[in-house]
Amino acid sequence: MKSLSITCSLCLWNGLFKDYEEHLKTTHTNPACEFCGEKFDSKFRLDEHKQKLCTKIIVPCALKEYGCSNSVCRAQLQDHYLSYSHQKTLASIMHRFASRTTNDQHEQGSGTDVDVGQSAPSSITTTTNENVRPQMQEVYETINILTNETQTLSDHTQYLSSESIRLQSSTESVTQELSSLKLSIQERNSFLNDVKPNQNIVQENVTTLKPKTDSMQYVSYDGTLIWKITNFHENL
Numbered sequence: 001m002k003s004l005s006i007t008c009s010l011c012l013w014n015g016l017f018k019d020y021e022e023h024l025k026t027t028h029t030n031p032a033c034e035f036c037g038e039k040f041d042s043k044f045r046l047d048e049h050k051q052k053l054c055t056k057i058i059v060p061c062a063l064k065e066y067g068c069s070n071s072v073c074r075a076q077l078q079d080h081y082l083s084y085s086h087q088k089t090l091a092s093i094m095h096r097f098a099s100r101t102t103n104d105q106h107e108q109g110s111g112t113d114v115d116v117g118q119s120a121p122s123s124i125t126t127t128t129n130e131n132v133r134p135q136m137q138e139v140y141e142t143i144n145i146l147t148n149e150t151q152t153l154s155d156h157t158q159y160l161s162s163e164s165i166r167l168q169s170s171t172e173s174v175t176q177e178l179s180s181l182k183l184s185i186q187e188r189n190s191f192l193n194d195v196k197p198n199q200n201i202v203q204e205n206v207t208t209l210k211p212k213t214d215s216m217q218y219v220s221y222d223g224t225l226i227w228k229i230t231n232f233h234e235n236l
Contacts (some may be wrong), residue, residue, distance in 0.1 A: 008020070008028075009043075033049060054074060058073060066092075068085065070083075082157050084157065095147065
């Protein structure tokens with residue numbers, strides 16, 4: 001066996017099986033997962049990680065042999081199991097199994113029509129069929145319940161998907177309104193900033209005009225002279 005030729009699963013190296021372990025020790029001391037980048041201390045740990053734990057590796061659906069051909073990341077398997085396509089495949093399997101069970105029941109039921117004069121083994125077969133029939137009926141009813149629940153789950157999934165789309169649309173609408181409101185506030189602040197210098201200029205003009213207004217109070221328009229005495233109380 002040591003003389004067998006082998007190709008490394010981590011690189012392009014190929015050689016004898018007896019040299020493979022040494023190659024792993026020298027070249028791949030800490031092999032990394034090509035899907036998630038996590039490193040391991042041995043190829044065995046790496047293989048175990050990819051087979052069971054890696055969340056980014058692409059894996060086929062468990063119902064691939066029954067018609068669900070989707071392949072998804074392991075982390076998204078739960079979402080895939082709730083998807084419409086997977087639920088449809090599951091419902092189809094349930095219906096086929098239920099139909100097969102019904103056919104088996106029919107065949108077993110027809111086998112119970114025996115004559116009284118038949119031998120003891122025929123009587124035993126009849127008794128066995130009578131015991132199996134209730135069990136098969138129970139299985140059939142259980143399958144019907146599971147099929148209905150699966151359909152209900154699929155309907156709920158579609159409803160949640162529609163609600164998610166609606167909420168996403170509402171969120172986008174609110175985001176647009178917030179953007180418009182923010183722009184309006186910015187324009188208002190810009191307007192106030194432009195008005196403030198003009199307000200200061202007006203205030204300065206008012207301050208300048210006040211002395212002129214005060215002096216105009218003592219101007220005579222009918223020939224009467226009005227004297228303004230400042231500091232009157234101090235001059236008494």
